[in-house]
Amino acid sequence: MSTGQRQETRSSGNAAGSTSAVKARPALDPRVPVLVQPFKGLVETGVIEEIAVTFSSMGTTVKGRASQRLANVAGSGLNTTDYFPVVRLLEVAESGENPILPKFVKKKTSGAGGPAQVKPARSLCVDDFELTPPALQTRINEIARACGGGPLVGRVRSAGAFDGAATVSYREWWESAAADLRCLSLSEGKRLALFTDEMKARLDGLQCPFRGTLEFTVAEADD
Numbered sequence: 001m002s003t004g005q006r007q008e009t010r011s012s013g014n015a016a017g018s019t020s021a022v023k024a025r026p027a028l029d030p031r032v033p034v035l036v037q038p039f040k041g042l043v044e045t046g047v048i049e050e051i052a053v054t055f056s057s058m059g060t061t062v063k064g065r066a067s068q069r070l071a072n073v074a075g076s077g078l079n080t081t082d083y084f085p086v087v088r089l090l091e092v093a094e095s096g097e098n099p100i101l102p103k104f105v106k107k108k109t110s111g112a113g114g115p116a117q118v119k120p121a122r123s124l125c126v127d128d129f130e131l132t133p134p135a136l137q138t139r140i141n142e143i144a145r146a147c148g149g150g151p152l153v154g155r156v157r158s159a160g161a162f163d164g165a166a167t168v169s170y171r172e173w174w175e176s177a178a179a180d181l182r183c184l185s186l187s188e189g190k191r192l193a194l195f196t197d198e199m200k201a202r203l204d205g206l207q208c209p210f211r212g213t214l215e216f217t218v219a220e221a222d223d
Contacts, residue, residue, distance in 0.1 A: 028053070038093075039086065044135040048089055049080070064089050121146040123188040129199040137206050143186050144209030152185045159184060174208035182206075 035043060035051070042048040051064040063083035071078040076092045078084060119125055121143070128139050144152060153170060156162040161181050162173055174182060183200040184192060186209075 030055075038090065042089070042093060044131055046132040046135075047093055048086075051086060052083060062086050066092070120188070120191070122151065123191050124183065124186050124195075125191055126194055126199070129195070129202050133202075133206070136202060140186055140203070140206060141209045149210070155187075156181060156185045171208045171210060179203045 033053070034040075039048070039051065043051060046067050047070050049065045049067050051062065054061045054063075062085070064086045065083055066076075066078040066080055066089055068080055070076065070089065070092055071080050073092050073095065076095075078089070078092060119127065119139075124140070124143065128136060131139060149170060153162055156173075156177075159181075161177070161184070162170075177185075179202070180197070180200045182203040183195060186203075187195070
């Protein structure tokens with residue numbers, strides 16, 4: 001038995017005799033890859049343009065491509081074309097006089113250990129308009145699933161913007177609706193009042209959150 005093998009055997013024996021064993025890292029299911037924070041936030045806000053994970057017989061590598069904003073950080077040594085270790089990208093996001101990272105990390109409502117603020121499940125909020133277009137699309141899809149068709153239609157019906165005269169399909173209505181009406185459908189009144197026209201315009205070009213055969217109609221009384 002070689003020296004390296006003897007050392008490994010002794011280490012294994014010590015681990016077995018200790019009161020607590022080291023936890024194994026959870027395996028990544030390639031069918032449902034999920035990012036943890038803060039990398040999830042860095043990708044959703046476009047600070048990291050892309051993260052690539054490569055599995056091979058030689059091991060696993062995880063690298064990312066920086067946004068122009070991240071590459072512009074003084075002394076970063078980054079550019080927007082090459083791939084860098086994700087740990088390096090995180091270090092740059094946390095560095096500098098005005099670090100990028102804290103801009104999207106959820107703040108706590110109380111002192112250390114207090115509960116983190118959670119975005120409303122059934123409405124857009126001001127923070128949503130800082131997301132990249134793909135992330136904003138994901139967000140409106142989540143709101144639509146949480147609300148269902150009734151509230152989405154009800155909000156615009158109450159404003160007289162969906163009376164069934166032109167179409168009874170929410171999907172068709174969405175295609176021709178102005179950005180402010182789309183925003184109205186996806187937002188609670190108290191939050192809608194905080195949105196600027198520039199924020200609302202972010203919904204231009206986004207797809208209807210209900211795709212395929214899902215359609216919602218106005219009430220019979222409107223016909």
